[in-house]
Amino acid sequence: MFDSKVKLTVIPAKSVASNLRTSIYELEHFLKGKSKLCDYLCQRFYNDGYHGIQERRVIWDISVIAYLIDKRWFESKEISCPNIKEDSSYKITNDRHKIRMVNYLNVDKIYSDLFKKLGGK
DSSP states (O other), X not given: OTTSOOOOEEOOXXXXXXXXXXXXXXXHHHHTTSOHHHHHHHHXXXXXXXXXXXXXXEOTTHHHHXXXXXXXXXXXXXXXXXXXXXXXXXXXXXXXXXXXXXXXXXXXXXXXXXXXXXXXX
């Protein structure tokens, strides 16, 4: 993807999307009892059938959707596209095409929007 030169925005999992951690208590407070979908999401969050029962976890997927909804919830900068090496690490460059790299997301605004849309408040 980095070599394709398409317009690209990267939301790194580590240190950016990983901040989208929430708890079953927060989900239940905002969503439980609002609809069948909300109840299902609370149950699925608590025990996803793969990672076992967890009270806190990251909902990674919402970072991209949130970026599409409102880019103001994110801080990013344009950088020279890094080179991906054979071992999956990367090398910073100064002379390649530009990509947008997100370095911060506002967790509170993202979850507030999600809870408002799902919970109806």
